[in-house]
Amino acid sequence: MFSTKNFVLEGSDVPSTWVFQYYLNLSERLTGQDLKIKSVFNPSEKTPSFCIYVDKKIMQYKFKDFSTGKNGNKVDLVKLLFEIEYPEAMRKIVADYNEYIKTSEYKDLTIVPEPKWQLDFVKTKGWSIEDQKYWLSYRIGKTMLEKYNVRPIDYYNLVKTKESDIKNLRIGNSCCFGYFDKEGKAFKFYQPKSKSHKFFKVKSYLQGLDQLEYNQPYLVICSSLKDAMCLKGMGYNLEVIAPDSENTMIKPHIIQHFKKKYKKVITLFDNDEAGLKAVDRYADAYKINGFVPTICKDISDAMKSHGFDKVHAMLKPLLRETLNKENQ
Numbered sequence: 001m002f003s004t005k006n007f008v009l010e011g012s013d014v015p016s017t018w019v020f021q022y023y024l025n026l027s028e029r030l031t032g033q034d035l036k037i038k039s040v041f042n043p044s045e046k047t048p049s050f051c052i053y054v055d056k057k058i059m060q061y062k063f064k065d066f067s068t069g070k071n072g073n074k075v076d077l078v079k080l081l082f083e084i085e086y087p088e089a090m091r092k093i094v095a096d097y098n099e100y101i102k103t104s105e106y107k108d109l110t111i112v113p114e115p116k117w118q119l120d121f122v123k124t125k126g127w128s129i130e131d132q133k134y135w136l137s138y139r140i141g142k143t144m145l146e147k148y149n150v151r152p153i154d155y156y157n158l159v160k161t162k163e164s165d166i167k168n169l170r171i172g173n174s175c176c177f178g179y180f181d182k183e184g185k186a187f188k189f190y191q192p193k194s195k196s197h198k199f200f201k202v203k204s205y206l207q208g209l210d211q212l213e214y215n216q217p218y219l220v221i222c223s224s225l226k227d228a229m230c231l232k233g234m235g236y237n238l239e240v241i242a243p244d245s246e247n248t249m250i251k252p253h254i255i256q257h258f259k260k261k262y263k264k265v266i267t268l269f270d271n272d273e274a275g276l277k278a279v280d281r282y283a284d285a286y287k288i289n290g291f292v293p294t295i296c297k298d299i300s301d302a303m304k305s306h307g308f309d310k311v312h313a314m315l316k317p318l319l320r321e322t323l324n325k326e327n328q
Helices: 016-023 074-082 086-103 129-136 142-147 225-232 252-261 273-286 299-306 308-324
Strands: 035-037 050-055 060-065 118-124 150-162 165-171 177-180 186-190 199-201 218-222 238-241 264-268
Touching (some): 016 074, 016 086, 060 074, 074 086, 142 150, 142 225, 150 186, 218 225, 225 238, 225 299, 252 273, 264 273, 264 308, 299 308
Parallel strands (some): 218 238
Antiparallel strands (some): 035 050, 050 060, 118 150, 150 165, 150 177, 186 199
């Protein structure tokens, strides 16, 4: 005989920790820590970008999948996983939870958010041959990198403090770069050849904003700073910026400022699910037209794989078509 004392009637009574552990088949219990796993919505993903985190305002777990742009709470997760609507997702969560506790006892632990890693120290270095070869493969030279405050670093050190316990983590390899703001403070680190710690975001930052001169007729919002630098280096009469990611919407007042400064603002995002959705979001929210590359996932990869002439042949008509479109 089993007890019914833990049965629930409402989806709101089912712990968010259980929902994420059960439906994502997590190997560890959620007690307040953040997790990053491979996308459950993008089987081809190689680098984990599906983030599971605590919303400290409501002390509930949520998710954000950077590979597809999907995000939300426990109900959104079930809706998307099983392609069902909200009421059915709520009923499923209640039914599955009640069935689960018939044979397994689930003890919901109090969520105590884990402290996050904080930047402690950055050791820069000079440009090595390997560093230069990496960027030149995308046709991005030292002058462009210096303009956008991208610098090679030896390593960066992170610290995490919990009560009296202090942990240190030193990260760096032979191909490691820091992205810095105009005050010289790092906002992101990038290790393109590392499977772990490929990116580390220190703070939100609109990349390329400090470098705008407002002396060209067009502004292109790109998916990454690497793509923005690659596009800028092609010599078109435009300027470039890049938000933290395609899933980060630039604030409305900033968009309005750009629209006053430029003849036209457009987007150029990755040719994948997240990029295509981002193009649509900017079109819906700000009446900004956009496009994606057709010969590769992104502009920088296209440049590396196909070279300037082929990328130019692809981009020129797409840029002209997008810039000539009427605002939606």
